Amino acid sequence: MSALQPPPSAEQATPDGLASRALRILLPLAVLAVGIAAWELVVRVNNIPPYVLPGPSAVFETLIADWPVLSQSLMTTLATTLEGFVAAGIGGIALALLFNQSKWLEVSLFPYAVILQVTPVIAIAPLLLIYLPQQTAVIVCAWIVAFFPVLSNTTLGLNSVDRNLAGLFRLYGASRLQTLVLLKLPSALPYILGGLRIAGGLSLIGAVVAEIAAGSAGAGSGLAYRIAESGYRLNIPRMFAALLLLSAAGIVIYGLLALTSHLALRRWHESALGKEN
Helix, strand or coil: CCCCCCCCCHHHHCHHHHHHHHHHHHHHHHHHHHHHHHHHHHHHHCCCCCCCCCCHHHHHHHHHHCHHHHHHHHHHHHHHHHHHHHHHHHHHHHHHHHHHHCHHHHHHHHHHHHHHHHCCHHHHHHHHHHHCCHHHHHHHHHHHHHHHHHHHHHHHHHCCCCHHHHHHHHHCCCCHHHHHHHHHHHHHHHHHHHHHHHHHHHHHHHHHHHHHHHCCCCCCCCHHHHHHHHHHCCCHHHHHHHHHHHHHHHHHHHHHHHHHHHHHHCCCCCCCCCCCC
């Protein structure tokens, strides 16, 4: 083993560690399977009609039967989510960098970012739909919800640099740009990635809320409209199928961002390094 390569953690190296990792995967799956079986049993034993509470089998049948419509709506919602997330990530990180370089700018603008965050997006969406094109308004709603976590986490990370390291950079005459690129940004990376993980799920929530407020029908409708439409028509199995797709999309988004964070931090940051017992 190379001297530069860290030894495997005790959890990864021992059979007990492998068994523990397997249990972390199998136990949630077992709980999910038991919950689905109990749900199906309750529906069948009590003869609950599908328009009141569909069983898992009815939901999956509807998901397969209505897949052409639901998949198109899923792509619409995901496109909106991605656009809002990218805008929030770029805007939040860029503004946090400006805040770090100018405390007066941070004092002047940060309170308005807080106001934007605490104002319910469901109250902002109707106004945006009046003044902006519909698709633009939906993207802006997704951006509003996801923007603040990126901004606040990045600002916190940039302001949490070790004072001794910052003093060492000053001692060696490093410029502000060198200090930012070589010290502050690497130190803030875990905070930035944490903010992006939060923003990924919130951008999906913002897109769903905006789509419900927009209430537009047609081929370009998102999953939120399909859920509302299914409720109006008492097509509850389709409603559950759309909710299932939204939940799966949120899990995938979080999983991809968590994987990205792990890959970026696994070789040097304590949050991603294996811990020895």
